[in-house]
Amino acid sequence: MTPQPNPERRSERARRAVLDAVFEVARAKGYGKTTIEAIAATAGVGKPTVYRWWPSKGAIALDAVNDRIGDSMDFPDTGDIVADLTAQLTAVAAMLTGDIGALYRGIIAEAQSDPDLAAALRATFLEPRIRRCVGRLDTAVAAGQLRADLPTRTMVDILYAPVYYRILLGAGPEETLRSPLLVETVLEGLRPS
Structure with missing residues (x-):
């Protein structure tokens, strides 16, 4: 008797192929020219398989970014x-300037006109990472390393605004994002007086 293929494994292989394909297609064509058809063809699956798991290109890209990170x-x-912040912000800057960043910038752009994608981006990517950052900053506040009169959620905005500004708008050289001076300068205003 010939063993039957396991449909769960076959599905996981197809899912993995689609997640890898979105990176491949976006790298070759750019995010804006990436299509469900091209993703499906590159993954070696049919469009119905793609649509069974994801409602849009942005949803595939977000799942792929979260999976890869x-x-x-x-x-x-x-x-x-x-x-700690220098190491973390350096890692974020490196991520945003590579293949993941190209997809992520496309997701952010698409989320501006897709409320479902925007909600998924906040729920699956941004909020979990913001909570981790707030937790680390709360520890630093408790240790007296950061001021206690400013909500740590606001500190997150202050710390990451320069990264997103430079990456999303191309405003300035990328290497400055990897500089400890950026963190040190921002932290000057966040330290207790």
Whole structure:
């Protein structure tokens, strides 16, 4: 008797192929010219398979970015908030200037006109990472490394605004994002007086 293929494994292979294909197609054509048809063809699956799991190109891209990043963007806690934020912001800048960043910038652009994608982006990508950052900043506030009179959620906005500004708008050289001076300068205003 010939063993029957396991449909769950076959589905996972197809899912993985689609997640990998969105990167491949976006790298070759750019995010704006990436289509469901091209993703399906590159993955070797039919369009119905793609639409069974994802409602749009943006949803595929978001799932692919989250899958590829995993927990790699977690916040270190060495006890030194400057070193920890420098390491984390450097990792974010590196991510945003590579293949993941190209897809992520496309997702952000598409989310401006797709409320479902915008909600998914906030729920699956932004909020979990913001909560981790707030947790790390709360620890630094408790240790007296950061001021206690400013909500840590606001501190997150202050820390990441320069990164998003430079990456999304191309405003300035990317190498400055990897500089400890950026973190040090921003933290000057967040330290207790």
